[in-house]
Amino acid sequence: MIEILSSSALATVQDQGREGYLRYGVGTAGAMDRLALAVGNLLLGNPDDAAGIEIPMFPFRVRFLADMAFAITGADCPARLNERALLPWWTVQAKEGDVLTIGVPTSGTRCYLTLAGGVDVPVVLGSRSTQLRGQFGGYDGRQLQKGDVLKAVGEGARTMPLDAPRAAGFGTVPPEFTLPAASALPGATADETAVRVLPAAEYECYCPESLEAFWREGWKVTPQSDRYGYRLAGPTLTAMHAVEKRSHGIVPGVIQVPHNGHPIIQLRDAQPSGGYPKIGTVIEADLWRLAQARIGTKIRFVQTTYPEAVAALEELGGYLARVRNLVELFRSSRH
Amino acid sequence: MTEKNEVDIGELRQITSWLAAADVEFIEIGRPAATVRLTMEKPPRTKLRTRTVHAPDDADGASEPPIAASASSVAVTAHCAGIFLVTHPARSTPLVSVGARVDGGEIVGLLRIAQLCVPVLAPVDGVVVGTLVAHGATVGYGTRLIELAPSA
Numbered sequence: 001m002i003e004i005l006s007s008s009a010l011a012t013v014q015d016q017g018r019e020g021y022l023r024y025g026v027g028t029a030g031a032m033d034r035l036a037l038a039v040g041n042l043l044l045g046n047p048d049d050a051a052g053i054e055i056p057m058f059p060f061r062v063r064f065l066a067d068m069a070f071a072i073t074g075a076d077c078p079a080r081l082n083e084r085a086l087l088p089w090w091t092v093q094a095k096e097g098d099v100l101t102i103g104v105p106t107s108g109t110r111c112y113l114t115l116a117g118g119v120d121v122p123v124v125l126g127s128r129s130t131q132l133r134g135q136f137g138g139y140d141g142r143q144l145q146k147g148d149v150l151k152a153v154g155e156g157a158r159t160m161p162l163d164a165p166r167a168a169g170f171g172t173v174p175p176e177f178t179l180p181a182a183s184a185l186p187g188a189t190a191d192e193t194a195v196r197v198l199p200a201a202e203y204e205c206y207c208p209e210s211l212e213a214f215w216r217e218g219w220k221v222t223p224q225s226d227r228y229g230y231r232l233a234g235p236t237l238t239a240m241h242a243v244e245k246r247s248h249g250i251v252p253g254v255i256q257v258p259h260n261g262h263p264i265i266q267l268r269d270a271q272p273s274g275g276y277p278k279i280g281t282v283i284e285a286d287l288w289r290l291a292q293a294r295i296g297t298k299i300r301f302v303q304t305t306y307p308e309a310v311a312a313l314e315e316l317g318g319y320l321a322r323v324r325n326l327v328e329l330f331r332s333s334r335h
Numbered sequence: 336m337t338e339k340n341e342v343d344i345g346e347l348r349q350i351t352s353w354l355a356a357a358d359v360e361f362i363e364i365g366r367p368a369a370t371v372r373l374t375m376e377k378p379p380r381t382k383l384r385t386r387t388v389h390a391p392d393d394a395d396g397a398s399e400p401p402i403a404a405s406a407s408s409v410a411v412t413a414h415c416a417g418i419f420l421v422t423h424p425a426r427s428t429p430l431v432s433v434g435a436r437v438d439g440g441e442i443v444g445l446l447r448i449a450q451l452c453v454p455v456l457a458p459v460d461g462v463v464v465g466t467l468v469a470h471g472a473t474v475g476y477g478t479r480l481i482e483l484a485p486s487a
Contacts, residue, residue, distance in 0.1 A: 076425045087442070087452070088425050107425075168442055171452040177424050178450055319450070326451045333361045 001155065002068070002115065005061040005099065007146040010226075013119050013138035015051040018127035022249060022272040029129035029137065030268050032227060032291035033110050035316065036074035039172055040114030042324050043071040043091040045331060050118025050153065051128035053144065055111045058104040062113070064094040068152060069116040075108030075292060076174070092169030108292035117153035132227070132269055170330060172323055179319055181289070192218055193293040195286040196304035196312065200254065202243055202277035210237040210261075214279060218298030219263065225295055227269040232299065236261035243277040250274050253282040253290075255301075265290065265299075285312035342371055351375075357476055409459055410467070410479040417446030417453065419480055421470045424452070431481075435463045443481055446474070461485040 004011075014037065017030025031037040031054055041050045058077065064070075071091035072079055079086040079102045081094060094100065102111055121128050121139055130138025139148060181194055203211070219232040237257050250256070254266045256276035265282060266274070267290070282290055283304060293299055304312075354362060354375055364371045413419070421429045421444055431443045437457040444455035444466075461483035468480050 087423050089452070168440060168454045168456055170454060172450050173424050173447060173452055323450050326449055329361070329363060330448075330451055330453065 001065040001149055001151050002062045003065055004144050004146055004148045004150070005063055006059060008055070008057040008060045009143060010057050011053055011055045011060060011144045012130040012132070012227075013051050013121050013128060013144070013150070014054045014130060015049055015118075015128045017268065018125055018129050018131065018137070021125055022251070025272055026125060027131065027133060027269055027272050028252060029127070029131045031112065031129075032268055033074050033112065033288045035175055035288040035320075036110070036112045036291075037114065038320055039089065039175070039323060040071040040073040040091075040112050041118065042320065042327050043073070043089075043170075043172065044069055044114055044116045045327070046114065046116065046118050049128075050114070051121060051138075052112045052114035052119060053150075055102060055113060056109060058102060058111075060102045060111070060113075062100050064096060064098045064100070065149065066155060067093070067095050068155070069093045070100070071114045072102065072111060073114070073172075074110050074112040075105035077105045077111045078103040079111075086169075087171055089174050090169050090171035093167055109294050110291055115150075115152040117155060120151040120153045120155070133271075172327075175288075175319065179315065191294075192298045192300050193289050194300045194302050195289055196283045196309065197255065197280040197301040198283060198304060198306060198309055200278035200280050202239075202245075202257075203279055205239045205241070205243050205277060206257075206279060207238045207240055210235070210239075213237070214263075215301055215303055218300055220298050221293050221295050223295050227267055229267050229270050230265045230290070230293070230299075232263045232265065234262070237263060237279065239277065245275045245277060247273045247275045250278070251281075253284060253287055254278050255280045255282065267291075283309040283312055285309065285316045342366075342369055347371065347373070359476060407484055408464060409461065409483045409485050411443060411455060411457060411481040411483060413446060413455065413474045413476060413478045413480055415446060415448065415453060416475050417448040417473070419455075419468045419470065419472050419474045419478075420445040420447055420452070421466060431463050433463050433465055436486075437461060437463060437483070443483075455480055457481075457483060459483065459485045 014031040016034055017028040018026060019028060037052050040052055041048060069091060072086065073089050076088045081092060081098050081100050086092060105111065124137040127137060130141060135141035213235040214237060217234045219234040222231045222233050224231040238261055249272060250266055252267050252270060255278065256264050256266060256274060257279050258264065258276050263279065280301065351373060354373065360375045362373045423445060431437055437443055439457055439459045441457045442454040443457045446453045446455060464482040464484050466481050468474055468478060
């Protein structure tokens with residue numbers, strides 16, 4: 001068990017998402033950076049569908065009420081277990097009474113805390129993710145609060161030897177050092193996030209100058225950006241004629257253009273339907289990069305094709321398979 | 336190596352003897368059509384850390400630096416093959432620098448094995464005297480990585 005010590009808002013229990021219910025109007029929810037959550041679960045030998053805690057506000061503090069292995073992945077945060085500094089993308093064993101402090105990230109925005117076995121909350125409609133809009137799933141369908149106590153699945157069943165290497169833990173190289181990003185664009189700076197985008201249904205409805213600006217400009221992530229979606233600031237996108245659509249299904253990653261001409265990228269907690277025209281879609285394989293883009297930084301859109309988007313997703317799957325294989329070898333070689 | 340994808344028993348025997356000689360416990364060999372995992376059965380290791388203090392047979396004697404002969408220094412050696420890192424890939428400052436005081440069990444370096452980062456631990460409390468291998472160098476099992484002057 002762990003107890004939440006900080007009153008940091010917006011931390012939620014999330015797994016890989018609630019698939020298959022969009023047609024009933026239930027959004028997917030799930031981790032914004034699914035890759036970070038997946039690696040955290042792999043480091044611990046957890047099932048792929050295990051839930052972790054998504055932390056977007058810092059510092060975040062928890063106390064371990066029992067001996068437990070955990071992992072931190074995602075944004076690079078200065079983390080400490082009691083006084084001992086922890087490396088990013090790392091798993092380590094905590095002892096009862098230990099306090100974990102996760103500080104303000106030096107890069108990225110969302111940190112994932114995963115527990116051995118996964119966070120034990122009821123599965124609702126096939127997922128442990130918090131559905132904030134519907135107020136169900138996760139921990140009582142809400143954000144975590146100071147004083148909340150969370151259990152891990154199968155807690156107490158495991159006994160981990162506390163030998164020196166286990167106590168020091170091990171980790172993975174953060175994926176941004178392994179997975180190639182979209183090709184660097186002229187004029188793009190280091191703190192810009194390049195994501196690959198497929199033109200969407202209403203792409204052709206926009207003025208050529210607007211389309212040119214869409215690919216050329218850096219789009220600033222405004223403070224009105226969260227799990228629901230990112231509102232972007234940049235040039236106004238103008239359609240050649242008014243585009244009126246009935247509400248239709250949308251998925252995380254869809255870039256809509258409301259009447260004001262400033263695009264919105266719909267994300268994990270977005271409504272499953274909307275009527276705004278869609279200029280593009282951020283490919284699934286790059287949504288984790290978007291999840292770590294900070295407010296005030298810029299996003300660059302790089303045009304891609306459907307086969308490239310599928311290849312990128314396969315590359316992501318291959319990366320996770322390699323990490324899984326290596327972690328299994330490393331863990332089994334210890335015993 | 337054989338051109339066929341079949342596993343050659345003689346070859347495995349040879350590999351096993353190499354593993355035994357190098358005190359390696361486990362190896363996985365991937366081929367297009369087969370994966371071979373060899374695990375060496377051995378009695379549980381008790382004094383894991385103390386072996387790192389004196390390792391007379393793993394370095395070629397000719398290049399043995401005189402400092403290693405000084406009674407007070409301890410070499411931190413690699414417990415597996417990998418790429419030695421003095422700095423975490425995401426960070427800019429080294430995990431330890433020369434003159435730093437470290438506790439036994441503290442992480443003083445990393446070994447990168449493909450996507451994994453495995454810690455290199457100080458065997459004893461002490462002061463970092465020097466780094467014996469460059470950041471980014473590929474090292475084998477037993478390579479001396481860092482020299483420590485143990486605390487009295």
